[in-house]
Amino acid sequence: METFGTAINCIDGRAQQPVTDWVRLHCNVKFVDMVTCPGANAVLASFRTDRARHIVEEVGVSVRKHMSSVIAVAGHFDCAGNPVSYEEHKEQILRCADRIRNWDFGVRVVGIYVNEWFSIDVVCDSQEDFPQIKSWL
Numbered sequence: 001m002e003t004f005g006t007a008i009n010c011i012d013g014r015a016q017q018p019v020t021d022w023v024r025l026h027c028n029v030k031f032v033d034m035v036t037c038p039g040a041n042a043v044l045a046s047f048r049t050d051r052a053r054h055i056v057e058e059v060g061v062s063v064r065k066h067m068s069s070v071i072a073v074a075g076h077f078d079c080a081g082n083p084v085s086y087e088e089h090k091e092q093i094l095r096c097a098d099r100i101r102n103w104d105f106g107v108r109v110v111g112i113y114v115n116e117w118f119s120i121d122v123v124c125d126s127q128e129d130f131p132q133i134k135s136w137l
């Protein structure tokens with residue numbers, strides 16, 4: 001059974017594997033479609049460019065054609081395209097998750113952050129109520 005998840009992620013090579021691994025393990029899917037652009041969480045949070053609209057279209061292909069069951073939006077430590085503080089990354093990720101939920105794809109939405117140890121901090125998850133950030137190694 002080929003099951004898919006979708007991740008909106010930075011182009012940064014250091015962020016690909018941690019995001020793919022986390023989504024596969026914690027969202028129980030075999031493959032993760034990756035929609036990337038530099039500083040993707042900032043692009044999507046502000047939604048001021050054509051790139052942001054393209055992200056919606058690309059995520060739509062993944063959800064409709066691959067029946068993806070989850071959309072993850074990721075930020076990461078030391079992002080060249082989005083050099084902001086951890087707090088600001090979290091704010092952007094939360095804003096992205098709200099936006100994605102409003103697209104009404106009807107799938108799980110998670111917000112995650114790749115920290116300086118290349119492990120994942122869960123910022124938000126539409127299926128769970130996270131009272132605080134959880135780190136996963």
Ligand SMILES: [Zn+2]
Binds near residue numbers: 010011038039078
């Ligand atoms: Zn980056």
